Amino acid sequence: MRASVQEIVFDCADPAALVRFWAELLGGEPVDRSGDWSYVDPPGFVRLAFQRVPEGKSVKNRVHLDLEVADLERAAEGALPLGAARVGDLVTDEQGSFQVMRDPGGNEFCFVSG
Template sequence: MRAKVSELVVDCADPAALVRFWAELLGGAPVDRSPGWSYVEPPGFVRLAFQQVPEGKAAKNRLHLDLEAGPVGAAADAAERLGAVRVGGLVTDEQGEFQVMRDPEGNEFCFVD
């Protein structure tokens, strides 16, 4: 058997708010399916869904998205205007550069170049 990814689901406190952040960041229209479930279908990417859970985020994500969005600094600036927060400084190595970010609920993601 070979499975196919149909969507990525993020546990969160406020799906309706978080889907709007990610829709602005990735493109696509936010959809509120119910008070506890929202999603966006970004162009060229699998559906990203947000599910309300009672507990808060307690530790670093075990899975995160690496996003290419042009110059890393400009992408981080734009994400901050939407409510993201930088984590540490810009990292440059032999592979390029990346900036760790957190979305409005603290979920980590990176801009990479």
Template sequence: MRARIEEIVFDCSDPAQLVRFWAALLDVEPVDRTPDWSYIDVPGFTRIAFQAVPEKKAAKNRLHLDVNAGELGPATAEAEALGARRLGGVVTDEYGDFQVLQDPEGNEFCFVSG
């Protein structure tokens, strides 16, 4: 069998709000398919979708996105202005630097450089 990833889906309480955060962060247009389903199409990447679910996020994500946003400081400040929350400081290792953040619904993601 040969399978391919169709899209990555975030469970959330407010798809229309969360899609706008990610659309602004990734400089793409948000699409609201229904009140319970929104998405963005990121050039060179698979679709990222947001679906409404009744339960709240309860623990750390088991999967997250690493986003190369250039310089970490300015990118982090811009993401925070959009509603992200910084988790800890910049981490540096032999592969480069990264900053862990949460989107407005608490989903973790990292800005990476290096």
């Protein structure tokens, strides 16, 4: 059996707010299917969906997105006004560089380069 990824779903407290953050970051139009479910289809990427859950985020994500960018500092600085936050310092090793970030819902993601 072989499956394909239909969408990546984030549990969150405010789907409408979180979908707008990701739509602004990756492109695409945010869609609010209901008060409990929103999604965006970023160009060239799988659908990201956001569903309301009653519990808050309490630990680090077990899975996160790595977003390749040409300029890490510019990407991080551009995401801050959208509601993102930096997590730690820029990391550089033999494979390249990355900056860990959090979206407004507290979900970690990374900008990567190299």
